[in-house]
Amino acid sequence: MPQAQDPIARNALPWSTMLANLQINSQRLWDSLIDTAKFGGTEKGGIKRLALSDEDKQVRDWFKAQCEALGCTVAADEVGNMFATRPGRDNTLPPIAMGSHLDTQPTGGKFDGVLGVLAALEVMRTLHEQDYETNAPIEIVNWTNEEGSRFPPAMLASGVFAGVFPPQYAYERADREGITFLQELERIGYRGPIRAGDHKLSAMFELHIEQGPILEDEKKMIGVVTGVQGMRWYEITIKGQDAHTGATPMHLRKNALVGAARIIDAVDAIGLRHQPGVATVGLIENKPNSRNVVPGEVFLTVDLRHPDENALDEMETELRSALAQTIPALTLTYDEKKIWSSSAVKFAPELIECVRAATTKSGFDSRDMVSGAGHDAAYVARVAPTTMIFVPCEGGLSHNEAESTSHEECAAGAQVLLDAVLAYDQTLRGDAPR
Ligand code: HGY
Ligand code: MN
Ligand code: MN
Numbered sequence: 026m027p028q029a030q031d032p033i034a035r036n037a038l039p040w041s042t043m044l045a046n047l048q049i050n051s052q053r054l055w056d057s058l059i060d061t062a063k064f065g066g067t068e069k070g071g072i073k074r075l076a077l078s079d080e081d082k083q084v085r086d087w088f089k090a091q092c093e094a095l096g097c098t099v100a101a102d103e104v105g106n107m108f109a110t111r112p113g114r115d116n117t118l119p120p121i122a123m124g125s126h127l128d129t130q131p132t133g134g135k136f137d138g139v140l141g142v143l144a145a146l147e148v149m150r151t152l153h154e155q156d157y158e159t160n161a162p163i164e165i166v167n168w169t170n171e172e173g174s175r176f177p178p179a180m181l182a183s184g185v186f187a188g189v190f191p192p193q194y195a196y197e198r199a200d201r202e203g204i205t206f207l208q209e210l211e212r213i214g215y216r217g218p219i220r221a222g223d224h225k226l227s228a229m230f231e232l233h234i235e236q237g238p239i240l241e242d243e244k245k246m247i248g249v250v251t252g253v254q255g256m257r258w259y260e261i262t263i264k265g266q267d268a269h270t271g272a273t274p275m276h277l278r279k280n281a282l283v284g285a286a287r288i289i290d291a292v293d294a295i296g297l298r299h300q301p302g303v304a305t306v307g308l309i310e311n312k313p314n315s316r317n318v319v320p321g322e323v324f325l326t327v328d329l330r331h332p333d334e335n336a337l338d339e340m341e342t343e344l345r346s347a348l349a350q351t352i353p354a355l356t357l358t359y360d361e362k363k364i365w366s367s368s369a370v371k372f373a374p375e376l377i378e379c380v381r382a383a384t385t386k387s388g389f390d391s392r393d394m395v396s397g398a399g400h401d402a403a404y405v406a407r408v409a410p411t412t413m414i415f416v417p418c419e420g421g422l423s424h425n426e427a428e429s430t431s432h433e434e435c436a437a438g439a440q441v442l443l444d445a446v447l448a449y450d451q452t453l454r455g456d457a458p459r
Pocket of ligand 1: 172
């Protein structure tokens with residue numbers, strides 16, 4: 026019996042003969058996107074659904090019920106990753122997964138991550154109502170804590186699944202209030218029995234909004250994603266001395282916020298020097314943050330990204346020399362640590378071909394691209410053939426409550442997801458086209 030991952034064993038039928046003719050129901054998909062936005066919905070029309078929060082539990086419970094209504098079995102692993110599985114003809118094959126995430130940023134939008142999971146649900150609904158039997162089991166995965174906003178780093182639970190982090194590392198991650206991942210995972214009842222990584226996949230496809238402006242700018246409907254750029258996160262604490270703003274002369278101050286300001290500017294300059302790389306200070310905590318106290322301590326985070334690992338090394342070196350040259354000169358001290366790095370990833374060529382064939386079948390304009398944002402697919406690619414599909418988002422805006430994409434673009438992404446999954450399914454056993 027050919028191994029699922031063995032490309033030689035895969036059927037080499039011409040793609041066009043391998044694509045089924047099922048159509049997703051775009052209105053049903055759109056309704057689900059809009060309906061579930063109430064779980065953590067914000068006044069500005071976005072979503073605040075932090076990982077393992079009550080709102081995350083609400084949408085997880087909804088998702089579980091929807092999948093069970095389709096006859097799927099729904100299970101969770103030890104870090105809360107949810108697997109909704111529909112049996113196929115040969116259940117000895119590991120499932121073909123469609124995954125993404127339901128957690129959001131604090132000022133998140135309705136589509137980041139959510140489109141990937143709900144489009145997968147729409148694929149599952151379509152297979153169910155058409156009574157279409159696949160060769161391999163088909164599965165939807167909701168990856169826990171993709172955003173890493175509440176419990177850094179990002180992609181934490183798909184990282185545990187891929188063997189990048191031990192479960193205990195995830196359990197001990199704490200939010201800014203000191204509440205741990207494990208406390209919350211148990212509180213919402215999603216600590217499952219499956220040892221992370223024991224559940225094998227034949228492949229994973231992730232549909233996602235681009236979160237950037239390229240597809241919209243080039244009027245392309247589909248991004249054929251070939252990989253994800255490298256990412257590194259740092260935490261920096263700058264220390265000076267709290268002092269009276271009225272009685273402390275300028276030359277005698279140890280103002281940590283001035284140090285932070287110099288570093289924020291230096292990080293921006295590093296990004297500008299290394300484009301297409303990017304560099305950002307996104308989180309800052311100023312202490313004591315009182316209007317008439319010279320700030321004695323500042324905590325800030327740095328996010329460096331680049332498609333090329335060598336360039337990332339250069340950016341990291343420049344960050345560290347900026348700290349060494351700037352902070353002591355201001356009679357301040359600092360502590361810097363790299364808390365996360367995710368190296369650049371290339372996706373599976375055979376899955377990229379399925380996405381291309383599916384895109385061609387529906388006649389969508391497309392272009393190849395590397396993802397600027399991080400995604401669970403970046404880690405899953407370490408343990409199973411993986412790829413991604415992008416659709417445009419309005420103005421390229423994301424991680425913003427105004428994040429928006431159209432009914433038509435969501436439908437296009439879901440249709441390509443369906444066709445790509447079914448094309449890959451048919452290669453697993455070499456079945457004649459249906
Ligand atoms: O940080 C990222 O790129 C992802 O949105 N978590
Ligand atoms: Mn995302
Ligand atoms: Mn995101």
